[in-house]
Structures are given as structure tokens and as C-alpha cells.
Amino acid sequence: MDLNSQHIQLLLLRYLKDQLNEEELKELDIWAKNSTENQALLDQLSDEQKLKKDLTTFSYIPDRSSDITRFVLVNADIKHKTRTYSLKNLIKVGYAAALLLVAGFSYYMYLNFDPVADTNTEISAKDIFASNDQPFVILPSGKKITLKPSEEGVIVGTKGLQYSDGSSISDVVIANDLSEIKLRVPKGTTYKLTLSDGTTVWLNAASTLTYPHKFSGDKRVVSLDGEAFFDVAKADRPFVVHSREQQVQVLGTSFNINSYQENSFITTTLLTGEIILYHEKNNKSIRMKPGEQVMIADNRMHLDIVNSADAIAWRSGKFVFDNKSFKEVMNDLARWYDIKVIYEGEIPKESFFGDAYRNNNLGIVLEALQSSNIEYEMEANRTLIIRGKKGGHK
Known part of the structure; x- marks a missing residue:
């Protein structure tokens, strides 16, 4: 049985807790004798003092839905970026036994940890x-309509606002297509909005999107306060997002904007297509490609290559x-x-x-x-x- 076996992984975790019965100990012993690498790992797991010394800078966030535990590394002096891996993933990517040791021992620390807090x-x-607060829309009249969190999202249709399943949200008629509507998503939740042109917007917690009931003119313009992921429908008219001190202009693409007021920066991450990001304060623009992220901080724009999936993990x-x-x-x-x-x-x-x-x-x-x-x-x-x-x- 090799190290990819979940059974062996769990045996190793149980070994750290001293919970193996005689039969399981024999099984683990046979596994260790199959290779010098296996034996070396088992020896490392047996050296408790060395483990404690090596793990002084490690912390973790356990996934209690399984015995395979995630961990978080917390260390102000670390120079290189280190990612989180489950025990299984560490094995799959062929990381050294020492990292497997870290993942396993984080589980041990989790079960035996004496909290600092009371x-x-x-x-x-x-x-x-x-939070259990519900998202809501504010109509041009000022009327507030609370939305059902159980619904997938809201669609701006020809008949007004409706849920994704087609059911109506309000019998209020919006007379002026240019009238602005606000969708506010409170802390602790996310919500999806499909605009009149087919563009889909996912809003993160504590975010507000302001948009017209129906787009008109030579541009499709919306305003964002907070964070949102946009999947813009292709059209002849550019789609423009205003957020704090920047604006993003596209024809059809997908990207994420994080523009929370409490942050000292704004980040825009492009997943597909191409966008032009314009910084209003210094009157400069950048044309972005997929996988790129622009951060605006201290009135400067910084472009970097990132893992764009991280930006939309929320x-x-x-x-x-x-x-x-x-x-x-x-x-x-x-x-x-x-x-x-x-x-x-x-x-x-x-x-x-x-x-x-x-x-x-x-x-x-x-x-x-x-x-x-x-x-x-x-x-x-x-x-x-x-x-x-x-x-x-x-």
C-alpha cells in the first residue's frame, strides 16, 4: 500500500494520537519497511521534541468535515510564498516528507492544543x-425590497425585477429605464445579479452595485462599492465600471474588482478577455491581459501576474x-x-x-x-x- 492511500494517511494521523491498535501498528510497520523514505517519515513522526521545535511557526485552520486537515502558515519573517495543501494534496504533488509531517502534525496540534484565549x-x-442579514434592492422611488437569500439571484428583465426562477420580486413599475437601482449585499452573504444586457455580477459581502433599469446611450455604466466579479455580455457598446478612484472599460470579458473603502488599495484581476483600467487621479491607463492584476495604492498602479482563481475564491x-x-x-x-x-x-x-x-x-x-x-x-x-x-x- 503506497503513500497515496487515504488509509495510510489516516493511520499516520492516528499514530500521532497514539490510537493505533496492535493490528494497525503491524500494518504501519509493514508499510514503513517497504521503503527507506517511508521509514524515515515514521521516524520523524516519532520524534515529538523535534516536531514541536520545527512546528513553532506553524498554525492551521482545520477542515472538520474530514480527517485531512488544512493548515495556515503564520510567520512575519517568511520570504517565500507558501501555499496551503491538504495532506492528500501534499502527497500528490510529491512534496518532501517534512511537509507531509507538517500537515499531519497540525492535526495533532489541533486535537491537543491548549488555547491562548480563555x-x-x-x-x-x-x-x-x-451574518443572516438579507440582501435588498432600493428602487428609484426609495422603496426598499428585501430579497430571498434562498433564491439564486435577481434578473433585471423586461417585466421588472424577478428572481432567477422567473417569480416576480415587486409589482412596482419602473417608468424610466435610466432610473438607478441599488443592490446592497450585507455582511456575511453574497448575491448574484443579471443585468438587462445579460451581464452577470456576483457581489461579495458588504457591497453595493448601482445600475440603470435598462442601459441606454453609447455606454453601459454601473458603479461598485465593495467587491464584485463581472462576466460581461458582449455588445457594441463598452461596459464601464466605476469604483472609487478608477474605472474599468470592456466589451465582453470577466474580471474581479476589490474596492472596499476600508482597504488602502484597489485590486482588479482579469480572468478572460481584455480590459482597459483607467486611474482617475493620475490620469493613466493600463491595458490588462488574463492572469494580470493591477493594484492601485498611494496613487500608483502596480501590475503583477497572479493566480486569478484566488481573487474569486469567495x-x-x-x-x-x-x-x-x-x-x-x-x-x-x-x-x-x-x-x-x-x-x-x-x-x-x-x-x-x-x-x-x-x-x-x-x-x-x-x-x-x-x-x-x-x-x-x-x-x-x-x-x-x-x-x-x-x-x-x-
């Missing part, structure tokens, strides 16, 4: 899931923390879990790598803070107090 704090955090219910600063991660959590984050002293300088599922409770995500010795307190009013490094070091 018990009441941990219970409070584990009671916090994504659409599939995931956080991706790769190379994000501590404050960026906290902003993500605040928008999703509807919490307020307060820093006592300096903001920790840790950078995060890895991912986590948004349907987890906040307590699971905060375990990454516990094991990296960052002290915090979760108050009853959904306020997270960050006190910095244990012992006073930020």
Missing part, C-alpha cells in the same frame, strides 16, 4: 457564524489568505462575520498564507491567532479586541 472567549467566537465560499497582511485578514473576517475589530496598540505584523471555508464558525478561524501567540478577546457585542503578541511583543 474558555468564555472561545465559546463566544465559536457561536459566531456568517464565490465558492472560501477565504484565501495568501500573503495578506494581518489587517487585511481581519477586514475580511469583519465583513463576513459582521464583527468589529479593535486593536490595542500596534497591529501585528504577521502575514497569512492558506485558506479557510466561510461556512466555518469564527472560532475555528481564530485558532490561527491562538497558536501564533496573538492575544485577543471576543466580546459579547461581536467586538474582537486584538491585544498583540503574548508578552507584549507586537
Whole structure:
């Protein structure tokens, strides 16, 4: 039986917890004797003191739906980008036994970890899931209509606003096609909107899209506050997205814009097609190609090649923390879990790598803070107090 076997993977995890019976121990022994590499890995797993020393900079976010546990690396001094892998994926990509050791031992630490935060704090955090607030639209008249979160999304049709299944949302008639409508998506949820030209927009948490009931004139213009993924329908008229200090112009393509006000930057990531990004403050533009990301910060535009799938991971219910600063991660959590984050002293300088599922409770995500010795307190009013490094070091 080789290392790709999930049975062997689970035996190794059970071995770390000292839960193997006599028959399983024999089975693992036979596996180890099949190759020197297998034996070396088992020897490493047996050296508990070395494991603890090697793992002092590792933290994790477990996926409790299975025994294959994800981990997050939290270390301010890391120079190279390190991605998150499940135990199975580490094996598939042929990573060294040392990395397999890390993934396995993160599971061991998860089951035996003594939290930094007090018990009441941990219970409070584990009671916090994504907000249950419902998205809503604001009609030109000012009327607010709450939308059903159970529906796939909203379509701007010839008969007005309707759900994706064809059912009507409101009997209000919008007389002027140019009248602006706002779709607001609250913290803790996402929503899909199909515009009158067939363009599809997925809005992330705490985001607002302003759009006309029907496009008219030589451009199709919308405004974004927050984050959204656009799949623009092809047409002769350009599609323009205004967001903070930039505008994006396309004919037919797909891209993601992150323009949250609380961030010190705006990022635009192109997945397909071609777009022209115009920076209004410095009057400069960049023509982007798929796989490129432009960040606007400090009135400058920076173009980089990225994994564009990371930019839209939120659409599939995931956080991706790769190379994000501590404050960026906290902003993500605040928008999703509807919490307020307060820093006592300096903001920790840790950078995060890895991912986590948004349907987890906040307590699971905060375990990454516990094991990296960052002290915090979760108050009853959904306020997270960050006190910095244990012992006073930020």
C-alpha cells in the first residue's frame, strides 16, 4: 500500500494520537519497511521534541468535515510564498516528507492544543457564524425590497425585477429605464445579479452595485462599492465600471474588482478577455491581459501576474489568505462575520498564507491567532479586541 492511500494517511494521523491498535501498528510497520523514505517519515513522526521545535511557526485552520486537515502558515519573517495543501494534496504533488509531517502534525496540534484565549472567549467566537442579514434592492422611488437569500439571484428583465426562477420580486413599475437601482449585499452573504444586457455580477459581502433599469446611450455604466466579479455580455457598446478612484472599460470579458473603502488599495484581476483600467487621479491607463492584476495604492498602479482563481475564491465560499497582511485578514473576517475589530496598540505584523471555508464558525478561524501567540478577546457585542503578541511583543 503506497503513500497515496487515504488509509495510510489516516493511520499516520492516528499514530500521532497514539490510537493505533496492535493490528494497525503491524500494518504501519509493514508499510514503513517497504521503503527507506517511508521509514524515515515514521521516524520523524516519532520524534515529538523535534516536531514541536520545527512546528513553532506553524498554525492551521482545520477542515472538520474530514480527517485531512488544512493548515495556515503564520510567520512575519517568511520570504517565500507558501501555499496551503491538504495532506492528500501534499502527497500528490510529491512534496518532501517534512511537509507531509507538517500537515499531519497540525492535526495533532489541533486535537491537543491548549488555547491562548480563555474558555468564555472561545465559546463566544465559536457561536459566531456568517451574518443572516438579507440582501435588498432600493428602487428609484426609495422603496426598499428585501430579497430571498434562498433564491439564486435577481434578473433585471423586461417585466421588472424577478428572481432567477422567473417569480416576480415587486409589482412596482419602473417608468424610466435610466432610473438607478441599488443592490446592497450585507455582511456575511453574497448575491448574484443579471443585468438587462445579460451581464452577470456576483457581489461579495458588504457591497453595493448601482445600475440603470435598462442601459441606454453609447455606454453601459454601473458603479461598485465593495467587491464584485463581472462576466460581461458582449455588445457594441463598452461596459464601464466605476469604483472609487478608477474605472474599468470592456466589451465582453470577466474580471474581479476589490474596492472596499476600508482597504488602502484597489485590486482588479482579469480572468478572460481584455480590459482597459483607467486611474482617475493620475490620469493613466493600463491595458490588462488574463492572469494580470493591477493594484492601485498611494496613487500608483502596480501590475503583477497572479493566480486569478484566488481573487474569486469567495464565490465558492472560501477565504484565501495568501500573503495578506494581518489587517487585511481581519477586514475580511469583519465583513463576513459582521464583527468589529479593535486593536490595542500596534497591529501585528504577521502575514497569512492558506485558506479557510466561510461556512466555518469564527472560532475555528481564530485558532490561527491562538497558536501564533496573538492575544485577543471576543466580546459579547461581536467586538474582537486584538491585544498583540503574548508578552507584549507586537
